[in-house]
Amino acid sequence: MSVSILVGSQWGDEGKGKIVDILSDRFDVVARYQGGANAGHTIQIGDKQYILHLIPSGILRDNVKCVIGNGVVIDPKALLEEIEFLRKNNIDIEGRLFISHNAHLIMPYHKLLDSINESGKQKIGTTGRGIGPCYYDKYARKGIKIVDLLNRDDLEAKIRQNIEEKNNLLKKVYNHDELDVEAIIKEYTAFDEAIDPYITDVSSLLNNAISDNKKVLMEGAQGALLDVDHGTYPYVTSSNPTSGGACIGTGVPPTAISNVIGIVKAYTTRVGLGPFPTELTDETGEYLQKQGAEFGSTTGRPRRCGWFDAYLVKYSTTINGIKEAAITKLDVLSGLKEIKVCVAYEINGQKLKHFPTDVCKLDNVTPVYETLAGWDQDISKVEEYNNLPSETKDYLDFISKKCGFKNSIVSVGPRRKETIEL
Numbered sequence: 532m533s534v535s536i537l538v539g540s541q542w543g544d545e546g547k548g549k550i551v552d553i554l555s556d557r558f559d560v561v562a563r564y565q566g567g568a569n570a571g572h573t574i575q576i577g578d579k580q581y582i583l584h585l586i587p588s589g590i591l592r593d594n595v596k597c598v599i600g601n602g603v604v605i606d607p608k609a610l611l612e613e614i615e616f617l618r619k620n621n622i623d624i625e626g627r628l629f630i631s632h633n634a635h636l637i638m639p640y641h642k643l644l645d646s647i648n649e650s651g652k653q654k655i656g657t658t659g660r661g662i663g664p665c666y667y668d669k670y671a672r673k674g675i676k677i678v679d680l681l682n683r684d685d686l687e688a689k690i691r692q693n694i695e696e697k698n699n700l701l702k703k704v705y706n707h708d709e710l711d712v713e714a715i716i717k718e719y720t721a722f723d724e725a726i727d728p729y730i731t732d733v734s735s736l737l738n739n740a741i742s743d744n745k746k747v748l749m750e751g752a753q754g755a756l757l758d759v760d761h762g763t764y765p766y767v768t769s770s771n772p773t774s775g776g777a778c779i780g781t782g783v784p785p786t787a788i789s790n791v792i793g794i795v796k797a798y799t800t801r802v803g804l805g806p807f808p809t810e811l812t813d814e815t816g817e818y819l820q821k822q823g824a825e826f827g828s829t830t831g832r833p834r835r836c837g838w839f840d841a842y843l844v845k846y847s848t849t850i851n852g853i854k855e856a857a858i859t860k861l862d863v864l865s866g867l868k869e870i871k872v873c874v875a876y877e878i879n880g881q882k883l884k885h886f887p888t889d890v891c892k893l894d895n896v897t898p899v900y901e902t903l904a905g906w907d908q909d910i911s912k913v914e915e916y917n918n919l920p921s922e923t924k925d926y927l928d929f930i931s932k933k934c935g936f937k938n939s940i941v942s943v944g945p946r947r948k949e950t951i952e953l
């Protein structure tokens with residue numbers, strides 16, 4: 532068995548793109564299993580930066596096949612822009628990109644409803660990419676799938692029916708202009724022509740690859756604490772970034788999975804609203820934001836920053852089954868005299884026994900910190916684990932022990948070569 536799942540262990544933006552790019556050198560296939568263009572996965576090669584939203588981060592490796600699974604929600608505009616971006620950068624995707632016929636399509640009304648929801652009282656701080664409303668239609672069994680593009684008459688009828696319903700909602704509830712049915716049909720039929728060569732039965736492709744002893748890497752988007760079931764609901768995304776989502780989102784069975792790799796940022800960040808017990812709103816928080824260039828890869832929004840939360844990541848390790856971890860952005864901590872790590876939560880002086888995903892509870896916890904010594908040296912040029920300062924190694928050991936995984940990769944900069952393998 533040779534299927535590994537790579538998951539974000541915190542609230543997203545842990546550096547999944549960089550690590551998938553590094554690892555994909557050793558894999559035959561990389562598959563995205565959930566989320567959509569809300570994701571922004573960055574790969575930096577030399578000074579050239581690539582930000583991918585829908586296409587798996589293995590695409591920069593010529594011999595790797597890249598698959599968009601049934602669990603992903605696809606925005607045609609975002610996908611076509613990404614394909615164009617790759618072509619302009621001379622990255623050949625022909626015969627290497629495969630899109631599930633069962634993936635759902637983001638429709639213009641999904642983006643519109645996302646922005647309408649965000650202007651109301653129940654704001655989440657979404658990326659505005661139409662993710663929630665698209666998954667809503669999927670589970671309400673009203674969604675439009677890639678496979679629907681293949682049958683023009685049915686497609687038109689489905690789009691008309693959906694838009695009629697949405698127009699009713701837009702007009703009567705939100706007092707908003709109605710959507711133009713003809714323009715939307717035209718846009719989506721043109722999209723069909725552009726992506727027709729890539730449409731595939733992804734479950735068969737992946738299961739055949741597994742039978743042929745090919746190595747498959749599943750690339751999660753977002754992070755465990757943004758999981759709709761296991762995260763800090765309602766301040767989550769509308770899919771399952773946790774490792775369990777990889778099977779649902781691709782049609783690969785759980786028995787085929789051999790490893791789960793957690794991507795673990797050496798501190799914590801979060802974009803959007805929701806509880807964040809170790810958040811720092813002081814100059815240390817600003818330092819992390821500045822040193823780590825913590826601005827969203829998709830929306831450009833500043834990311835909230837805070838200390839590493841080992842209590843939270845331990846929860847993530849448990850629900851994902853993380854065996855090994857890539858610790859990222861360790862270089863960002865250089866220059867801090869002391870580094871704090873949250874090891875438990877308390878409410879009214881009582882230590883909690885389990886990580887609380889209930890936001891009311893999480894809003895009221897007091898983090899219990901242990902303080903470790905910092906280091907001054909610039910570690911971004913260090914190539915071997917043994918050459919890291921002793922304080923840095925102590926920090927890594929502490930994280931690994933508290934969270935319950937083995938550290939297998941340490942990332943000390945955004946570029947490919949700024950990576951230490953253990």
Ligand code: GDP
Binds near residue numbers: 549828861863945
């Ligand atoms: P993803 O969504 O998990 O793929 O992460 P993002 O790409 O949204 O955000 C991670 C950011 O950190 C990107 O700008 C990366 O180029 C950068 N990055 C990744 N690893 C490191 C690292 O070890 N050190 C530093 N300084 N930057 C890193």
Ligand code: IMO
Binds near residue numbers: 542544545659661767
């Ligand atoms: P990657 O894959 C960080 C957050 C949004 C918001 C919440 C819901 O790059 O790690 P949505 O648009 O999904 O309905 O927004 O989830 N969010 C992310 N935060 N990284 C991401 O992806 C995210 N994708 C969504 O900020 O709080």
Ligand code: MG
Binds near residue numbers: 572
């Ligand atoms: Mg990101």
